[in-house]
Amino acid sequence: MTKVTIPALTWLYKLAAMFPRKLTTSIVAALCLCFIFTSLSPIALAQKKTAPVEATPPPVNEQFKFGEVDLEILNQADLLDVRLQRDGLVLADEATNSYLYRVGKSLIPKGLTLERVNWTFRALRDPQPNAFALPNGSIYVTTGLMALIDNESQLAAVLAHELTHVMRRHTYLQNRSLRKKFLTINVMAAVGSMAPLSVVGAVIMAVTTVAPFIMIATIYGYSRDLEREADLKGIDMMISAEYAPEEMVNVMKLLDKDIEGENIRLFYNDHPALDERIKYMSSYLGGRADKVTHQMELNRERAAYFRNIESVMRHDIQLAINAGRARSAVYLAQRLVDFQADSENLFWLAESYRALGPRTQQLTEKELTNSAKKDASKKRERRTIEEEERELLATPAGQENSQKHQQMAEDLYKRALNAENPVPVVHRGLGMLYEKLGRGSDAAAEYEKYLELSPAAIDRGRIQRRIEALKEKQK
Amino acid sequence: MSGRAFMLALVVLLTASGSHSVRGQFLHPKIKSKETTIRSVVVMPAKVNVVRDSMKGPEGMAAESDDLSARVETMLTEVLLKQKHVKAVPTTAPSADGDPQQKYNVADFQTKFDALLPKIIKKRSDVKKGRFTMGDEVLNLNLDKDTDAVVFIRGEGKKLSSGKTAFTLLVGGVPAYLRLQIGIVDARNGEVLLYTDPILAGDPTTAVDRLRKALEKGFKKLPEVKAQ
Numbered sequence: 001m002t003k004v005t006i007p008a009l010t011w012l013y014k015l016a017a018m019f020p021r022k023l024t025t026s027i028v029a030a031l032c033l034c035f036i037f038t039s040l041s042p043i044a045l046a047q048k049k050t051a052p053v054e055a056t057p058p059p060v061n062e063q064f065k066f067g068e069v070d071l072e073i074l075n076q077a078d079l080l081d082v083r084l085q086r087d088g089l090v091l092a093d094e095a096t097n098s099y100l101y102r103v104g105k106s107l108i109p110k111g112l113t114l115e116r117v118n119w120t121f122r123a124l125r126d127p128q129p130n131a132f133a134l135p136n137g138s139i140y141v142t143t144g145l146m147a148l149i150d151n152e153s154q155l156a157a158v159l160a161h162e163l164t165h166v167m168r169r170h171t172y173l174q175n176r177s178l179r180k181k182f183l184t185i186n187v188m189a190a191v192g193s194m195a196p197l198s199v200v201g202a203v204i205m206a207v208t209t210v211a212p213f214i215m216i217a218t219i220y221g222y223s224r225d226l227e228r229e230a231d232l233k234g235i236d237m238m239i240s241a242e243y244a245p246e247e248m249v250n251v252m253k254l255l256d257k258d259i260e261g262e263n264i265r266l267f268y269n270d271h272p273a274l275d276e277r278i279k280y281m282s283s284y285l286g287g288r289a290d291k292v293t294h295q296m297e298l299n300r301e302r303a304a305y306f307r308n309i310e311s312v313m314r315h316d317i318q319l320a321i322n323a324g325r326a327r328s329a330v331y332l333a334q335r336l337v338d339f340q341a342d343s344e345n346l347f348w349l350a351e352s353y354r355a356l357g358p359r360t361q362q363l364t365e366k367e368l369t370n371s372a373k374k375d376a377s378k379k380r381e382r383r384t385i386e387e388e389e390r391e392l393l394a395t396p397a398g399q400e401n402s403q404k405h406q407q408m409a410e411d412l413y414k415r416a417l418n419a420e421n422p423v424p425v426v427h428r429g430l431g432m433l434y435e436k437l438g439r440g441s442d443a444a445a446e447y448e449k450y451l452e453l454s455p456a457a458i459d460r461g462r463i464q465r466r467i468e469a470l471k472e473k474q475k
Numbered sequence: 476m477s478g479r480a481f482m483l484a485l486v487v488l489l490t491a492s493g494s495h496s497v498r499g500q501f502l503h504p505k506i507k508s509k510e511t512t513i514r515s516v517v518v519m520p521a522k523v524n525v526v527r528d529s530m531k532g533p534e535g536m537a538a539e540s541d542d543l544s545a546r547v548e549t550m551l552t553e554v555l556l557k558q559k560h561v562k563a564v565p566t567t568a569p570s571a572d573g574d575p576q577q578k579y580n581v582a583d584f585q586t587k588f589d590a591l592l593p594k595i596i597k598k599r600s601d602v603k604k605g606r607f608t609m610g611d612e613v614l615n616l617n618l619d620k621d622t623d624a625v626v627f628i629r630g631e632g633k634k635l636s637s638g639k640t641a642f643t644l645l646v647g648g649v650p651a652y653l654r655l656q657i658g659i660v661d662a663r664n665g666e667v668l669l670y671t672d673p674i675l676a677g678d679p680t681t682a683v684d685r686l687r688k689a690l691e692k693g694f695k696k697l698p699e700v701k702a703q
Binding site: 076079 | 520531532534535537538541575576577578579580581582583585586587590591593594597598606607608611612614615617663
């Protein structure tokens with residue numbers, strides 16, 4: 001957006017005062033339109049897109065000095081840490097958080113100390129793939145992202161990117177820039193209100209209404225240039241820590257996988273598009289071909305990574321099912337079973353298929369178009385998960401899917417029971433499946449087996465009540 | 476212009492009604508027919524967020540939001556007891572260093588309400604048809620057997636800086652406000668029994684009497700528990 005300074009406004013009014021009222025309005029209108037269209041012109045936008053980015057900036061922004069506004073942001077970040085912890089959103093698994101810390105710490109240049117930064121790395125209980133950094137040095141990676149990525153190098157890529165945001169003080173810089181933008185919008189609104197019934201007022205009011213939206217779009221991430229800097233600096237950090245740098249590109253490709261059909265492109269977004277990021281990172285990596293890692297090595301790394309985060313993956317599958325993201329749950333559980341087909345992993349795949357119900361396992365090409373995704377998003381806002389299922393079950397395709405997935409779930413539950421060291425929770429899953437299929441006595445029997453094998457289960461009360469209700473029905 | 480006229484109308488309405496109003500109260504048919512009576516409730520930790528809107532954009536108020544959340548929780552408990560004789564039983568929600576599984580259960584149930592809330596807001600009157608439920612996962616909270624319902628409180632508010640207040644008076648815009656969204660859910664089967672969304676005008680961080688009055692109005696339709 002264009003920056004308007006107060007002296008510029010004073011000058012504008014002095015100029016306007018020299019002309020009659022009607023002419024004044026026209027001049028103000030013309031000047032405001034110039035402001036708007038200069039910043040939105042293709043040349044301005046093209047210049048913004050191709051702004052030169054220093055390939056290897058120093059790891060730390062040494063010129064940065066803390067101001068009052070920055071300290072306020074820092075305070076908010078500390079409070080956010082407390083809130084996330086208090087609200088049960090941080091995964092309370094010491095092994096996982098230590099693992100994240102080990103990988104993250106290995107990326108930070110040796111001996112580096114930053115003013116008002118205390119590095120912490122935590123897993124956040126959220127099935128949406130995402131990661132973010134707070135300016136106080138708290139780095140969060142969601143279980144959804146940890147479960148999606150393939151190996152430790154990809155995890156290092158995510159952390160290196162976030163670490164750069166902290167080291168280069170991107171949050172503070174972005175906040176300062178946003179504050180200037182907001183001031184501009186308020187000033188423009190004031191100019192508009194001087195002639196509310198003229199063209200000037202209408203145009204500026206329209207921009208003021210749209211502009212916060214544009215700004216919210218930038219809040220979803222840092223500016224294009226800052227993101228680019230974090231991508232490229234992240235690659236450098238990965239090379240220094242001896243991680244496979246090309247995995248930065250592969251993790252972007254993974255993020256582009258839209259299993260749930262929710263990545264809707266907005267008409268304006270300051271974030272570089274994923275394909276654009278893949279392009280410039282690949283070209284940056286081109287000059288470092290000697291660093292490319294052998295596939296065999298990556299496969300070994302993948303197995304080690306899965307062993308490290310297997311419990312996080314299972315936890316995330318449960319979260320995905322709770323959030324109605326059954327397609328993601330099936331995708332992630334299948335990866336787990338491919339890695340190790342033990343009783344617990346088979347149980348989670350069965351649970352995912354049971355949750356999938358009448359839905360298709362994959363979205364069609366038509367369903368992945370932007371307009372179809374927008375329609376689906378509107379429907380999601382309106383309907384509950386149960387209503388969506390009822391609607392789908394009213395169609396022949398939905399009934400067919402439901403039958404197929406219920407059969408798959410039953411087979412998988414049975415395989416889980418026949419595997420070595422079967423987990424008791426499989427009986428609960430079978431009970432729920434049979435209850436849905438109307439097999440009341442089978443369901444009650446499975447629930448009873450579950451409670452017999454897990455007398456201290458946290459959901460004992462809930463299952464007990466289901467048994468009572470089923471027995472009541474049978475009378 | 477229509478947006479500004481709407482805000483003006485809202486300010487006038489709020490002023491006329493003593494700076495607080497209730498946009499609607501919706502009761503499940505089971506409550507209306509007295510098939511279900513709410514005698515005791517567990518109030519889940521409130522999530523009320525306020526921002527300070529200045530000329531340089533909105534700024535977070537995390538500490539003030541936490542204070543306000545606690546105040547709304549306490550006040551709601553008092554209003555329910557005093558006005559409706561509904562007792563609030565202490566939650567079995569775990570402390571920060573408690574059992575993580577129990578803590579996750581509470582967090583996941585709160586998340587489930589957050590996911591359901593936009594659908595309720597979209598068609599609040601459907602609460603009267605008994606359309607919304609959170610399922611029997613509510614039993615995983617392992618609440619006291621005498622608990623009839625669980626109360627969820629959400630809210631958002633805006634405090635204006637002095638510059639922004641002057642600016643709003645001159646140019647127009649949204650004044651300072653607090654809007655609460657309160658849902659009461661059956662502790663045995665997860666059905667949404669009541670939804671109300673009181674709103675009050677003015678600085679939300681300092682509102683005490685206005686908040687109490689808004690809450691009292693918000694539960695006007697909830698049947699009173701007769702003393703035994």
